[in-house]
Amino acid sequence: MARYTGPTSKIARRFNEPIFGPDKALNKKAYPPGQHGRGRRKKQSEYAVQLMEKQKVKYMYGMLEKQFENLFHKAATMPGITGDNLLALLEARLDNAVYRLGIASTRRAARQLVGHKHITVNGEVVNIPSYHLRAGDVVGVREKSKSLEAINTSLSVRNSRQFSWLEWDGKEMVGKFINAPARELIPEKITEQLIVELYSK
Template identity: 65%
Template sequence: MARYTGPKSKIARRFGEPIFGPDKVLSKKNYPPGQHGNSRRRKTSEYGIQLREKQRAKYTYGVLEKQFRRTFDKASRSRGITGEVLLQLLEQRLDNMVFRLGIAPTRAAARQLVSHRHIVVNGKVVNIPSYTVKPGDVVGVREKSKSMEVIVNSLTGFNHSKYPWIEWDNSTSSGKLLHIPERADIPESIKEQLIVELYSKQ
């Protein structure tokens, strides 16, 4: 399973936000990495701004370049606004759904739970993080995995009402995707139009 394994705090500092989850380093060093991280930088080119936004989306959702490109191509062939459809497809990834449901504290942890066969979709074990969850699908925790410390701790006190496109059932430790989220409901601060502009040049 391909995934980013490099220094996460350094990337988070570059974007100035905890895109991998809570980060103590970011609160202590709230300036870009590098020898001159807190000094005045040269003006970034239009291409550089677009590339940065694509990198932000990739790191946020934990997707590498090849897979991200495939997702973009699928979005560009779909009906609707390409940038919005791109984010909706990323939101429908199983690892992201596990994260949104509060079953895991971060997307990386969610990916691990999926890969290690702790997650079920409609009652069947699915161990593919990029699996596309469809409206009506029920994502839950495998019965023998419900007592796992990481899952119990993550679910404790989690506010399931903050994502209107998901319905959580506490009695079964599972959640249903009610509908594909609208762009306004997706909390990520990604400027998806810049990604569309970047790929249109290639």
């Protein structure tokens, strides 16, 4: 499975953003990790800035290099703006939808729920985190899994913020993927144009 299993706080500090969810380490150590984290840093090259942005998004959505590259090429062949297409494809991943719906507190946890067959799509169990949702697909919690403590805890502290491209029925524990979101609706701080420029070299 394509997933990062290393330390999360180090990565969050490298990008100075809570990539894997809220992280106290960012408040305590607001500088990059490593021996020279506090030291003077040289001005980054254009390539370094572009690479950092790509790596940030990869970690954020839990993907490895080849998988991300394939998704980018798919976005490039679609009509419209490549950067917007890329983010729309990322948001349409099943593990991301599970996270956005509040069934899991982080994308990592969402990936685990999908992999362990706790999630259904249109009534059928799907255990592929990268499964691509289409407009109208219904994502739900498997009947046998509705009593899982991890799911109920996550739903109990579910962020009140609603996403316009998703609908949620708390009583039935099902959500609907209405359509791929427009760029301005995605809350993450991502400069997708840097990624497009990197792959265009």
